[in-house]
Amino acid sequence: MAKRVVNVLMTLLGAIFGFTIVYLIDKTKVVSGLPTYWRIGIYAIGIILFAIIFYKFFPKMLQGLEKSAERASTYMKGLSVQELISTAVGTILGIFVAFLISMLIIQIKLPVVGNVPFIILSIIIYITLGYIGMRLGMQWFKETGSIFEKIKAGIDRPAKETADGLIKILDTSVIIDGRIKDIIDTGFLDGKIVIPIFVLEELQHIADSDNDLRRKKGRRGLDILRMIQNESSLPVEVSHKRYREIKEVDSKLLQMAIDVGGKLVTNDYNLNKVAAVRNVQVLNINELANAMKSIVIPGEQMTVTIIKDGKESNQGIAYLIDGTMVVVEDGKKYIGQTVDATVTSVLQTAAGKMIFVRIN
Numbered sequence: 001m002a003k004r005v006v007n008v009l010m011t012l013l014g015a016i017f018g019f020t021i022v023y024l025i026d027k028t029k030v031v032s033g034l035p036t037y038w039r040i041g042i043y044a045i046g047i048i049l050f051a052i053i054f055y056k057f058f059p060k061m062l063q064g065l066e067k068s069a070e071r072a073s074t075y076m077k078g079l080s081v082q083e084l085i086s087t088a089v090g091t092i093l094g095i096f097v098a099f100l101i102s103m104l105i106i107q108i109k110l111p112v113v114g115n116v117p118f119i120i121l122s123i124i125i126y127i128t129l130g131y132i133g134m135r136l137g138m139q140w141f142k143e144t145g146s147i148f149e150k151i152k153a154g155i156d157r158p159a160k161e162t163a164d165g166l167i168k169i170l171d172t173s174v175i176i177d178g179r180i181k182d183i184i185d186t187g188f189l190d191g192k193i194v195i196p197i198f199v200l201e202e203l204q205h206i207a208d209s210d211n212d213l214r215r216k217k218g219r220r221g222l223d224i225l226r227m228i229q230n231e232s233s234l235p236v237e238v239s240h241k242r243y244r245e246i247k248e249v250d251s252k253l254l255q256m257a258i259d260v261g262g263k264l265v266t267n268d269y270n271l272n273k274v275a276a277v278r279n280v281q282v283l284n285i286n287e288l289a290n291a292m293k294s295i296v297i298p299g300e301q302m303t304v305t306i307i308k309d310g311k312e313s314n315q316g317i318a319y320l321i322d323g324t325m326v327v328v329e330d331g332k333k334y335i336g337q338t339v340d341a342t343v344t345s346v347l348q349t350a351a352g353k354m355i356f357v358r359i360n
Contacts, residue, residue, distance in 0.1 A: 014054025015047045022046035090137020091130050098122075098129040167262030168283065169194045171253050172202050174266050176221040179285055184232050189283075193236045194262065195225065198252055200238065254280050292322065296343050296355055304357065305338045306331045326355045334359065 022043050102122035168191055174180050175195075183189060203225065207218030229236045241259075243252040250271050257264045257280045264275055267285040275282045296302065304318035309332045316331025328334070328341060341357035348354075 011051045011055045014051040017054070018046040018048070018050030019043065021050070086137045087134050088137070090133040090135070092133070094129040094131070094133020094136075095126060097133070098126040101125055101129075166191045166281075167194050167260050168192065169196065169253060169257055169260075169262050169264050170199065171264065171266040171268060171271065172199050172206075172221065172249070173268045173271075174285055175199070175203065175225055176206075176217050177267050177285060178220065178224045179289070180265060181224055181228050181232075183285070183288070184228060184234060187233075189234065191234070191262075193228065193232065193234050194256075194260070195236065195238045196253065196256060197238060197240045198242060198249055200225070202249055250274065254278055257281070289323075290353065296346060298343050298345055300343045301340065301360075302326075302343065302357065303338060303340050304328065306334050306336065309335060320355075324353050324355060326357055329356070329358045331359060 102125055168189060170180065170193065184193070203218055203221045205218070206214050207222055209215045209218060239256065241256060243255055246252045246255060250268070253264055253266075253271070254275060256262075257275070258278070263281040263283050264271070265283045265285070266272060266275075269286075272282050272284050304320070304326050306316035306318050306328055308317045309315060310317045310327055314330045314332045316328035316335055318326040318328055318331075320326060326341075328339070329344070331339070340360045342360055343355060344358050345356045346353065347356065
């Protein structure tokens, strides 16, 4: 019933709009010289034509408005406070301009219908300019938001460095790895630990994965993060800056490190290389682990336990307490035994350090 009433009202509105259009044309004296029955016919055609147009297209327009409202509601939920303020300011300015224009056109009156068509036109102007103002406000925030962030970072940076040391931004890989908690507990890191909101969301996405291994990694990362927040002596902060204009998480991390003047903590090899190109300081956990491995020189004595055979014939494999691989010449027959050996050479590879020894 309500739908029928709305359709009838829109049909009447279309008829009024059609009459208005023909009346304005008639006022220009384009058709005023025609016989009366021709003018009446033109009025009838205009009224019927626009009544049909409004009747046919209004339901589709209404559906489009409903979908647009749903999309707008979903989008607004993800906006930050700053973005909402910018959008609201733009919308208010657009409505103000629409108000000024409407005050001019609403004074026009037509015979029979008065100023009703211009009131409708005024409503359309309000909607259109309000929407344009909203879009301009959002665009203004995107273009100026990063500038304000850099200015704010430049103002706050000396105080932050003096009070808290440099900011340390954790990426997803280093949280899942888990060793970062032990490093924080030892006191080798100072300053503030920052967890970007998009890293937290990526961890949650991994924890909800259908793949069992990924799901376990994601849950372990969330557990490590919870322990860092609850047990760490350093201040831990979740940053809600999303960088919506940037799609990749790694690029967002680099931009955040640049904006706040912090260091990026990771064990991602490729991210480390990209950060070096962009002059972003990186603390790589894998590099730290390699730097902490034992330093040996040829001729040095060591005691190792051979646990398996090597790739080459008669080789045995042992490991130091820090995980460094030791290749024992002719050590295959001593698997399961602890032997004294002499270092013959040391090989540094991309995967880490390898020590070659010979049994005494």
